[in-house]
Amino acid sequence: xxxxxxxxxxxxxxxxxxxxxxxxxxxxxxxxxxxxxxxxxxxxxxxxxxxxxxxxxxxxxxxxxxxxxxxxxxxxxxxxxxxxxxxxxxxxxxxxxxxxxxxxxxxxxxxxxxxxxxxxxxxxxxxxxxxxxxxxxxxxxxxxxxxxxxxxxxxxxxxxxxxxxxxxxxxxxxxxxxxxxxxxxxxxxxxxxxxxxxxxxxxxxxxxxxxxxxxxxxxxxxxxxxxxxxxxxxxxxxxxxxxxxxxxxxxxxx
Amino acid sequence: xxxxxxxxxxxxxxxxxxxxxxxxxxxxxxxxxxxxxxxxxxxxxxxxxxxxxxxxxxxxxxxxxxxxxxxxxxxxxxxxxxxxxxxxxxxxxxxxxxxxxxxxxxxxxxxxxxxxxxxxxxxxxxxxxxxxxxxxxxxxxxxxxxxxxxxxxxxxxxxxxxxxxxxxxxxxxxxxxxxxxxxxxxxxxxxxxxxxxxxxxxxxxxxxxxxxxxxxxxxxxxxxxxxxxxxxxxxxxxxxxxxxxxxxxxxxxxxxxxxxxxxxxxxxxxxxxxxxx
Numbered sequence: 296x297x298x299x300x301x302x303x304x305x306x307x308x309x310x311x312x313x314x315x316x317x318x319x320x321x322x323x324x325x326x327x328x329x330x331x332x333x334x335x336x337x338x339x340x341x342x343x344x345x346x347x348x349x350x351x352x353x354x355x356x357x358x359x360x361x362x363x364x365x366x367x368x369x370x371x372x373x374x375x376x377x378x379x380x381x382x383x384x385x386x387x388x389x390x391x392x393x394x395x396x397x398x399x400x401x402x403x404x405x406x407x408x409x410x411x412x413x414x415x416x417x418x419x420x421x422x423x424x425x426x427x428x429x430x431x432x433x434x435x436x437x438x439x440x441x442x443x444x445x446x447x448x449x450x451x452x453x454x455x456x457x458x459x460x461x462x463x464x465x466x467x468x469x470x471x472x473x474x475x476x477x478x479x480x481x482x483x484x485x486x487x488x489x490x491x492x493x494x495x496x497x498x499x500x501x502x503x504x505x506x507x508x509x510x511x512x513x514x515x516x517x518x519x520x521x522x523x524x525x526x527x528x529x530x531x532x533x534x535x536x537x538x539x540x541x542x543x544x545x546x547x548x549x
Numbered sequence: 550x551x552x553x554x555x556x557x558x559x560x561x562x563x564x565x566x567x568x569x570x571x572x573x574x575x576x577x578x579x580x581x582x583x584x585x586x587x588x589x590x591x592x593x594x595x596x597x598x599x600x601x602x603x604x605x606x607x608x609x610x611x612x613x614x615x616x617x618x619x620x621x622x623x624x625x626x627x628x629x630x631x632x633x634x635x636x637x638x639x640x641x642x643x644x645x646x647x648x649x650x651x652x653x654x655x656x657x658x659x660x661x662x663x664x665x666x667x668x669x670x671x672x673x674x675x676x677x678x679x680x681x682x683x684x685x686x687x688x689x690x691x692x693x694x695x696x697x698x699x700x701x702x703x704x705x706x707x708x709x710x711x712x713x714x715x716x717x718x719x720x721x722x723x724x725x726x727x728x729x730x731x732x733x734x735x736x737x738x739x740x741x742x743x744x745x746x747x748x749x750x751x752x753x754x755x756x757x758x759x760x761x762x763x764x765x766x767x768x769x770x771x772x773x774x775x776x777x778x779x780x781x782x783x784x785x786x787x788x789x790x791x792x793x794x795x796x797x798x799x800x801x802x803x804x805x806x807x808x809x810x811x812x813x814x815x816x817x818x819x820x821x822x823x824x825x826x
Binding site for chain 2: 315316370371372375409411421422423452453454456476478481488489491492493494495496497513514515516517545546548
């Protein structure tokens, strides 16, 4: 019965949304170094992160004990409720060409609230609708310590069938980012023929004043980011800090 | 599983018909175009060369066809995964990357172009281990991105380099296929441009094909039969990937014909096939 259900149930849960590949071949690609088990800090273009610290609480999660979860027949659950709180708090310094550029603080929280009932219609909470998946952060640039950039992002752990997106804001400046499939250049070396090649990547696309100004690969394997040349210094720092956040954050859906 | 079915079905139809199927080209286009059969696609692949019509390629230099697979923590959570988690079924998300590069030159006796190509396929799969000998283990594609890109450099002072891109993008969450014979929704597009002119490359998914004896036959599902090349909203060429042929509009100027021949040879020499192709 268990195996039969595994095959049948997924057929009922699917949604259709229109897809669209975006083209951003004007951005110059940059390799991302570090971010490994032995070198946590990352570096890309002129930027590098330093003093990355994560709170101990980020490695644990809190889960509610729900007695009804014991209702099972031959391993098949009749009812299951998952209530769990996970978080990821971290901060780091961002340096540009060896000089301190910004201090970045991030708080990500995931409140999981999923309910499964075998013999009744699956409610929206089972699809992650009732989950709270939020990332909040602040970027304090060294150039102007009085004006901070604020970051808010949601659904970065992709538990909901909604866009994975966020916003970076400083008074009247507003940069948005969203996960998309983008056509991007593979190589930025002007002396190489590869600079004429464009490839599809799943990436977070950064938009400022209606224009794509940067992107960072979504997949861990694709260690690349793309930044438009000649950006305003303040915008460039905010984008570089957010790229670092997106690469350094942990997936906190358990 | 659905794709495996299509593959088997297609193979069965092709095998039972015992003849090479060809794309059915409309009379309006075939009467004003020239058909060139592409030789060199089958057989010994070392020092591979293509010849069609007046065009011939140099030996195709290929790089390594590399494939890497690893688990990826950045993955969308699907309903299937939620269910499997409830039922304690072991599953993992793996992302595989496959790449290949190749280059060659193409000439028609008067003009030459250098062609540099790169193919990349990234696919994310959900692998499920049922621990049941009857059901076995299975995997499901969550998404894939296939891109083919090429740089065509005509060896003439006047000509600008051309960039060619053909891509397929599939995301299971956005798939609209529900019925047994529905094809998965794959976003696909292709184009070649030199900055001034743009040739649109449209994949041709067909049900009707022409068998070797000239009879029209029908497949139960649409399959990739080739590509249509359009310039300024007019068809300038058709690549018949089933019949290994290029149909090229007779009235085209020689430099554009060379670009069309370069696009055709670059597409036909691909090794990493897209899932639908």
